[in-house]
Structures are given as structure tokens and as C-alpha cells.
Amino acid sequence: MLKNRHLLGWLQASPLALVLLAFLLAPIVMIVIVSFWGATEFSIYPAFQFDNYEFLFGSPVTYRVFGATFKYAFITWALTLSIGFTVAYFLAFHVRSQTMQIALFLLCTIPFWTSNIIRMISWIPFLGRNGIANQTLISWGLIDEPLEWLLYSDFSVILAFVHLYTLFMVVPIFNTMMRIDRALLEAARDNGASGLQTLRHVILPLTKPGIMIGTIFVVTLVMGDFITVRFMSGSQRANVGRLISNDIALLQYPSAAATAVVLLATVLIMIAVMLRFVNIRKEL
Amino acid sequence: MDRRPRSFYVLAAFFTVFVLFLYGPIFTIGILSFQGPKGGLTFPMNGVSTHWFRDLFEQQAVGDIWGAFRRSAGLGLMVMVTTVVVSVMAGLAFRKRFRGSGLLFYAAITSLVIPSILVSLGVGLIFNQLGLKVHWATSGFGSQLTWTLPFGLLIMFAVFNRFDKSYEEAARDQGASSWQTIRYVVLPIIAPSLIGVGLFGFTLSYDEFARTLLTAGSYNTLPLEIFGMTTNVTTPVIYALGTLTTAFSLLIIAAFLLAVWVLGKRRARAGSDAGKGV
Numbered sequence: 001m002l003k004n005r006h007l008l009g010w011l012q013a014s015p016l017a018l019v020l021l022a023f024l025l026a027p028i029v030m031i032v033i034v035s036f037w038g039a040t041e042f043s044i045y046p047a048f049q050f051d052n053y054e055f056l057f058g059s060p061v062t063y064r065v066f067g068a069t070f071k072y073a074f075i076t077w078a079l080t081l082s083i084g085f086t087v088a089y090f091l092a093f094h095v096r097s098q099t100m101q102i103a104l105f106l107l108c109t110i111p112f113w114t115s116n117i118i119r120m121i122s123w124i125p126f127l128g129r130n131g132i133a134n135q136t137l138i139s140w141g142l143i144d145e146p147l148e149w150l151l152y153s154d155f156s157v158i159l160a161f162v163h164l165y166t167l168f169m170v171v172p173i174f175n176t177m178m179r180i181d182r183a184l185l186e187a188a189r190d191n192g193a194s195g196l197q198t199l200r201h202v203i204l205p206l207t208k209p210g211i212m213i214g215t216i217f218v219v220t221l222v223m224g225d226f227i228t229v230r231f232m233s234g235s236q237r238a239n240v241g242r243l244i245s246n247d248i249a250l251l252q253y254p255s256a257a258a259t260a261v262v263l264l265a266t267v268l269i270m271i272a273v274m275l276r277f278v279n280i281r282k283e284l
Numbered sequence: 285m286d287r288r289p290r291s292f293y294v295l296a297a298f299f300t301v302f303v304l305f306l307y308g309p310i311f312t313i314g315i316l317s318f319q320g321p322k323g324g325l326t327f328p329m330n331g332v333s334t335h336w337f338r339d340l341f342e343q344q345a346v347g348d349i350w351g352a353f354r355r356s357a358g359l360g361l362m363v364m365v366t367t368v369v370v371s372v373m374a375g376l377a378f379r380k381r382f383r384g385s386g387l388l389f390y391a392a393i394t395s396l397v398i399p400s401i402l403v404s405l406g407v408g409l410i411f412n413q414l415g416l417k418v419h420w421a422t423s424g425f426g427s428q429l430t431w432t433l434p435f436g437l438l439i440m441f442a443v444f445n446r447f448d449k450s451y452e453e454a455a456r457d458q459g460a461s462s463w464q465t466i467r468y469v470v471l472p473i474i475a476p477s478l479i480g481v482g483l484f485g486f487t488l489s490y491d492e493f494a495r496t497l498l499t500a501g502s503y504n505t506l507p508l509e510i511f512g513m514t515t516n517v518t519t520p521v522i523y524a525l526g527t528l529t530t531a532f533s534l535l536i537i538a539a540f541l542l543a544v545w546v547l548g549k550r551r552a553r554a555g556s557d558a559g560k561g562v
Contacts, residue, residue: 005382027409086298108306113537128325130326163305224401
């Protein structure tokens with residue numbers, strides 16, 4: 001019977017296991033292998049050399065680009081967390097009818113199911129030199145000349161990240177908030193806690209698992225991104241993902257693979273640390 | 285009901301601004317896609333016309349967008365069906381601890397957090413070295429599953445965490461086989477959530493870019509086609525395309541939500557047959 005249980009489990013899980021084996025683990029192994037290969041201008045050849053890593057760690061560009069990637073991740077994390085927490089808090093504790101709650105929650109999540117690329121493109125008429133933002137600011141007399149840093153800058157990159165990924169914070173935080181026993185809030189109030197004190201000492205600690213899950217999503221999405229940075233910075237800013245995609249475009253697969261290995265290691269270490277603070281399966 | 289505190293109005297205002305921030309840009313390109321034939325990429329509107337939409341339907345100067353749309357829709361359906369079936373099976377498996385289940389779970393989490401371009405690169409390299417041709421229906425399909433399956437699995441965890449096991453016990457007590465229990469008891473109960481998994485499967489595939497980038501081969505999916513356009517198309521035709529494909533996405537989402545709603549209604553009307561000797 002015991003054996004039977006394990007066998008049945010694997011039978012049911014085998015399609016998932018096979019897909020992950022073929023399209024996740026095998027590709028990772030392949031990338032690790034190729035990261036030791038060599039490349040000519042036109043092709044790659046099997047080898048076992050550390051040239052790609054030596055070049056990667058020897059180049060000041062690498063450190064600068066990793067620094068920029070961490071910067072994007074940190075700023076985006078801070079913004080999505082503050083915005084996401086506030087939105088979730090409003091939905092969970094201030095909207096009283098459940099129908100309204102569901103409706104507003106759906107309103108926040110629908111963009112998740114639409115195209116990221118279109119959502120990036122849609123910022124152009126806003127931020128461009130003759131865009132809505134500049135025209136408005138000029139007509140209000142706040143500025144005389146169009147601001148150049150609105151589009152194709154760090155500003156537009158982070159704005160797009162926040163626009164795309166805040167709902168990855170809203171959803172898990174809202175989910176944990178909805179599970180907080182309302183009696184606890186009443187108890188806090190009965191004991192004389194102000195609204196802010198309840199928020200700080202009751203709600204915030206109980207919401208931590210949701211915050212952790214949201215953080216995992218946002219940080220990994222930003223760390224692994226290349227398309228948002230490329231599009232929203234007009235190719236003027238770099239992050240690790242762009243380093244990889246540039247190498248790919250030049251057919252320098254081994255070098256791209258080495259960068260990819262370092263990026264993957266970085267992301268997995270960050271996630272491993274975060275997972276120590278939360279049990280994902282229990283929180284769903 | 286007691287009076288709303290002042291913080292409610294502050295937060296409501298914040299929420300409104302957030303929703304405007306979320307939807308404002310997409311509405312803007314919706315409006316701008318109706319630019320006159322001489323209009324540009326920003327305001328002011330230079331007349332109002334459906335010129336750019338007709339452009340999409342008529343000439344193929346913008347590439348093979350209709351072919352790309354068909355491929356994306358087909359791939360979305362393939363990914364949707366696979367995601368639902370595989371997630372349900374895996375969800376059932378994970379209800380009991382089996383040897384290696386922890387490992388498989390962490391593999392699924394890795395699949396979720398791994399930078400998309402790594403999947404693209406790795407799968408591309410493997411196909412390359414094996415001398416296989418990358419194609420959206422093979423390598424593209426598999427790569428997208430690494431993104432949709434973890435989502436499906438997490439939803440199944442959420443579903444089975446809330447699942448009342450006494451239904452199954454009741455079925456077993458009445459002599460149902462384990463297959464009958466799943467087919468006639470478990471699946472009907474979790475059906476609305478499966479619609480949700482389907483929605484994730486279809487839309488995440490339909491919009492996926494990075495994981496298909498190096499795995500779609502010579503025939504582009506729609507997001508790849510659109511991204512290609514951003515580098516060389518400088519007319520509102522790209523807004524028209526953006527508006528259309530977003531409208532399509534919204535239509536799909538509405539259809540799924542409607543399905544969940546109808547299912548809930550029907551269930552409520554049918555009510556419980558407990559004690560009626562059915």
C-alpha cells in the first residue's frame with residue numbers, strides 16, 4: 001500500500017515532471033554546459049574552458065550592469081510594495097460589500113491577463129516629448145520646455161515595472177489580509193489601539209507571508225527582465241537580461257550562457273533566502 | 285452601519301488613482317488608434333477615422349499579423365488544455381506526500397522564478413544541438429508550459445487546501461471507485477477553479493514574449509510580431525493592433541468570467557439534493 005501511494009503520486013504528477021524535466025531542467029543543464037564552451041564569430045564549439053567566466057568577472061561592465069539590475073529591483077520592490085499594500089488594505093478592510101470587493105479586485109487583476117508589450121507601448125503617448133505629460137505640464141506653466149527624462153530613461157523603466165508588476169503584490173497581500181480573523185481587529189480596538197497602531201502591530205505582521213510571496217514575484221520578474229528595460233529605455237539602459245539578449249543576438253551563446261548561470265544563481269539564492277520566511281503551500 | 289472614517293476617503297482616492305494609472309495608458313492608445321490618416325503617435329488628434337484599422341486588414345506591409353494571430357490563438361488553446369489537465373493531475377498527486385514530492389514542488393517554483401530568457405536560451409540551444417528545428421508548436425509550446433504550469437499548480441494547491449474531504453469519503457462509503465470519485469465528485473466541485481486555470485493558461489500563453497523569443501522559429505507568434513513592429517513602425521497602426529488584441533484579451537477574460545458566473549448560478553439553482561433520496 002505504501003509503495004502504491006508513491007507510485008500513484010508519481011503517475012499523477014508524471015506529466016508535470018516530464019515537462020519540467022524537458023523544458024526546465026534540461027535547458028538549465030544545457031546552459032551550464034554551454035557556458036564552458038567556446039565561440040567563433042559564426043559558431044560555437046564544445047570545450048571546457050573558463051574564458052567566458054573570466055571575461056565576465058573581469059569586466060567592469062558586469063558589475064555596473066548587475067548593480068543597475070539590483071537598483072531596478074530594489075526601487076520597483078519598494079514602490080510596488082507600498083502601492084500594493086495600500087490597495088490591498090483598502091480592498092480588504094474598507095470595502096464592505098463582498099460583491100464590491102470581488103468587482104474591485106477583478107478590476108485590479110484584469111490587466112494581468114493582457115499583453116505586457118502593449119501595456120508598455122501604451123506609455124509612449126503619455127511620456128513622449130510631445131506626450132500628454134509634457135503638454136499638460138507646459139499648459140499649467142510648470143515647465144517651459146518638454147522634460148526629456150520622461151521617456152527612455154530610468155524613470156520610464158521603473159514606471160513601466162511598477163505599472164506591470166504591482167498586481168503581483170496586490171493579489172497575495174489581499175489574499176493573506178482576507179484570512180485575518182476580524183475578531184483580532186476588534187480586540188485591538190477594544191484594547192484602545194488606534195487605527196494606525198492596529199495596522200502596525202496586528203495587520204502588518206499577519207500580512208508578512210503575502211508580502212513575501214509578492215516580493216518573490218516582483219524581484220524575480222525584474223531581475224530576469226530584458227524587454228521592459230530595452231523598450232522603455234530606448235536601448236539606452238542595460239540590465240543583466242539585456243546583457244544576455246545582446247550576446248544571443250551576436251550568436252555568442254557561450255558568453256550569454258555564462259551570464260545566465262550567474263544570473264540564475266543570484267536569483268535562486270535570493271529566493272532561497274526569502275522562502276525561509278514563508279511556507280508558500282500553506283499560504284495559498 | 286457606522287460612519288466611514290476619514291481614512292476611507294483618502295484610501296478610496298488612492299485606489300481610484302491606482303486604477304486610472306492601471307487603465308489610463310491603454311485607453312489612451314484606444315483613442316489614438318482612431319487617429320485621422322495624417323495623425324501621429326501622440327495627441328492632438330488629427331481628425332477621427334478608422335484608417336489604421338483598415339490598414340491592418342488590407343495591406344500586409346506590417347507583416348503577417350493575421351497568421352501570427354492564428355498561431356497565437358492556436359498555441360493558447362493548446363497550452364490552455366494541457367495546463368488544465370496537467371495541473372489537475374499534479375494537484376491530485378500533491379494531496380498526498382509521495383517520495384520526491386518536495387523536489388518536484390521546488391522544481392515548479394524554480395520554473396516560476398527562473399528568468400524567462402533562460403528558458404528561451406536553454407531550449408533554443410538544446411534544439412540547436414540536437415539538430416531539431418525550433419517551432420512554436422513544439423519548442424515554443426514546451427517553453428510556455430514552464431510558465432503556465434506553476435501557476436496552474438499553485439491554483440490547484442489553493443483549491444485543494446479548501447476542499448472538503450468528507451465529500452470524497454461519502455462517495456467512497458457509497459461504493460464509488462477512486463476513478464468514479466474523481467470523475468463524479470471531485471471534478472464537478474472544482475470545475476469553476478478549472479475555468480480559472482484555463483484562463484491563466486490561455487492568456488499567459490497568448491501574451492508570452494520572452495519564453496517564445498528563441499523558441500518560436502520562423503513563424504512568429506503575435507507578441508513577437510508586435511515587438512518587431514515597435515522597432516520599424518512609426519504610425520498609429522501599432523495602436524490599432526494594440527487596441528484590437530487588448531479587446532480580444534478582454535473578450536476572452538469576459539467569456540471566462542461569464543462561464544464561472546453561469547456555473548455558480550446553475551449550481552445555486554440546482555441546490556442541494558441532500559435528503560431527497562436521489
